[in-house]
Amino acid sequence: MGTTAVIVTDMLNPYRHEDAGLLQESVARIVDPLSALIRRASESDESEVLLVYVNDNHGDFSATRDDLVAAARKGERPDLVEPLVPSPDCVFLPKVRHSAFYGTPLEYVLSRAGVEKVVLTGQVTEQCILYTALDAYVRHFSISVPRDAVACIDPELGQAALRMMERNMRAEIVTAGTCLP
Template structure:
């Protein structure tokens, strides 16, 4: 089995957008298991830990800028446990998919990644579109349902079903992913 990448999508958020109250409720449940999964992945030599985060239209924003805005935002308690370790890859993005306009595909190829473990927010948006882009690039996709936050529960369930049926994603839990292989 090839190398696995744990990809954390858009968790460094200032939580200052439409529908934020709905997302916050879901993120509150997701942060603890995701933080445990990130720690476990970071301990492993055979897992690439990669953060891909929206730059919110600021094309001059550095990793530090994005982290700082998130920490100073509405819900630092949802951000602090998931701040990326300094030695992991961090890619800013501008649209829904973590692949769109980023060097993610190149990074995964360089690291010989075959399996992607998708986490973060929003299940029915950025996670879904990243899963599709991973699938069409022939990556094996896994999504731990307790590590993806949603705005609309019904759309999140539909997105997970689409990922499973249409993209052959394995929908799992973080406790089943601790092996990560």
């Protein structure tokens, strides 16, 4: 597989929660750059780029990929979901907490593929992306975060999270158009 993994976090969202309105505005700005990045990752040689979706199961421990896709498509903003629906052949891991590593086989998947660098995308910058970055850092992965492919609830906290990842986790803060080999 690859030495770089593009990790798409929590983009299958029905947007029926307390912060949904604030989040939707931010997600609307990242859909185009993120979908272009996903397309480039999908078209890349598997020996160079691995595409991995990690998505919250929203408390439904029996939910499959198809269930999560269907729920997101039936949610408040299917227009934000549709361009980012994972293809049937990409790696898809359900998660239950903030970090994409916590309680998932992500570390094993990345290790088996020989991944050295992770590109973290999706939502929410100041929560799931930040905690995933920390877990990637302590596992000795290089980290890139395309600022135009992560969405936040609170813009101030989102910017602070990017600064924390850059300073404390040595993350490279880039754009979606520049983060793949």
